[in-house]
Amino acid sequence: MRRLLSLLAALASPFFASAAGPGTGPAFEEAPFGKLPDGSAVTRYTLVNKNGVRVSVMTYGGTVTHFEAPDKAGKFADIVLGFDDLKGYLDASPYFGCITGRVANRIANAKFKLDGKEYTVTGGNPHALHGGAKGFDKRLWKAEASMTADGPSVKMTYTSKDGEEGFPGNLATTVTYTLQSDNGLRIDYLATTDKATVVNLTNHSYFNLAGHSGGEILGHTLQLVADQYTPGDATMIPTGKIAPVAGTPFDFTKPTVIGTRLKEAGGDPVGYDLNFVHGTKNAASAKLVATVTEPKSGRVLEVLTTEPGVQFYTGNFLGKEVGKGGTAYKQYHAFCLEAQHFPDSPNRPEFPTTTLKPGEEYRQTTIYRVSAK
Numbered sequence: 164m165r166r167l168l169s170l171l172a173a174l175a176s177p178f179f180a181s182a183a184g185p186g187t188g189p190a191f192e193e194a195p196f197g198k199l200p201d202g203s204a205v206t207r208y209t210l211v212n213k214n215g216v217r218v219s220v221m222t223y224g225g226t227v228t229h230f231e232a233p234d235k236a237g238k239f240a241d242i243v244l245g246f247d248d249l250k251g252y253l254d255a256s257p258y259f260g261c262i263t264g265r266v267a268n269r270i271a272n273a274k275f276k277l278d279g280k281e282y283t284v285t286g287g288n289p290h291a292l293h294g295g296a297k298g299f300d301k302r303l304w305k306a307e308a309s310m311t312a313d314g315p316s317v318k319m320t321y322t323s324k325d326g327e328e329g330f331p332g333n334l335a336t337t338v339t340y341t342l343q344s345d346n347g348l349r350i351d352y353l354a355t356t357d358k359a360t361v362v363n364l365t366n367h368s369y370f371n372l373a374g375h376s377g378g379e380i381l382g383h384t385l386q387l388v389a390d391q392y393t394p395g396d397a398t399m400i401p402t403g404k405i406a407p408v409a410g411t412p413f414d415f416t417k418p419t420v421i422g423t424r425l426k427e428a429g430g431d432p433v434g435y436d437l438n439f440v441h442g443t444k445n446a447a448s449a450k451l452v453a454t455v456t457e458p459k460s461g462r463v464l465e466v467l468t469t470e471p472g473v474q475f476y477t478g479n480f481l482g483k484e485v486g487k488g489g490t491a492y493k494q495y496h497a498f499c500l501e502a503q504h505f506p507d508s509p510n511r512p513e514f515p516t517t518t519l520k521p522g523e524e525y526r527q528t529t530i531y532r533v534s535a536k
């Protein structure tokens with residue numbers, strides 16, 4: 164059945180043909196995507212829904228490599244930044260599309276205490292970022308694709324060993340990507356541990372709703388369901404305050420063009436790179452937290468999540484990357500909306516907890532849903 168579905172999909176639409184369109188799905192495809200230096204094979208899965216939307220995810224880093232979606236005229240474009248081949252991701256990817264973990268975002272000075280014991284995370288500079296020197300984004304995940312009632316789906320699993328990158332406990336992690344018929348890419352995360360540990364997983368897709376080669380995203384409009392944020396110091400570690408966005412350049416409670424107050428947002432390099440608080444603490448189901456609109460194409464991205472925070476990042480550090488089709492990705496050529504627990508949570512008992520104990524389940528669901536108007 165699985166082979167047949169793949170075969171039908173392959174016959175109906177050549178891999179990544181720009182002629183993608185309604186009538187090709189739902190289906191999934193599976194294809195090799197190169198080898199790691201140790202010879203392990205990387206596989207890429209492409210999920211296709213009935214509207215012709217196509218999302219590709221590879222087993223290295225559980226990375227979303229393509230997200231092809233129509234504009235208001237029905238014209239498809241790939242709306243995530245990435246590379247044409249595995250080498251691009253291995254050489255120097257700024258976390259394009261990957262799963263970040265075991266703890267996404269920053270841990271101050273790469274140290275935290277849990278049950279009275281201090282742990283040091285690898286790769287601190289001086290803070291740990293996105294799970295240490297070799298986080299979940301640089302791991303080979305096992306994967307299995309299937310057709311589910313909600314759409315084509317690929318389930319990725321990875322077990323992070325006790326002590327890996329300095330974190331305690333064997334952490335069994337499952338991340339399932341499902342492409343729904345409403346053009347929502349749903350990501351369900353599940354993790355369990357055999358020792359108390361800390362967990363904060365997210366997806367790090369860089370979006371440009373004009374298409375990955377569409378240039379600056381400063382003309383996109385953003386609305387966030389967030390009347391608070393976690394101010395940070397000059398090194399982006401939260402001060403511990405939860406402050407109102409009202410009267411600041413971080414107020415996106417009404418739809419606002421991203422570039423309007425970007426300079427006032429400050430930072431080095433200048434731009435947005437901040438965690439917003441939307442109060443969906445322990446929400447049982449994913450709630451709408453962000454809506455981004457690109458005026459020319461009419462594409463709209465909605466982000467729904469069960470997580471209490473979302474990091475809004477405007478690609479401030481981009482500049483050196485040459486991506487898909489030889490595209491030079493420059494500063495502000497993409498934005499990320501990383502649904503997550505707050506930065507430095509392992510050191511902040513006042514923030515929603517990232518501690519996971521044996522017998523408990525870490526679960527989070529985030530949906531990136533695209534439409535056009």
Ligand code: BGC
Binds near residue numbers: 268436
């Ligand atoms: C962080 C940025 C960082 C980027 C790396 C984001 O999640 O907030 O500060 O540069 O990831 O690509």
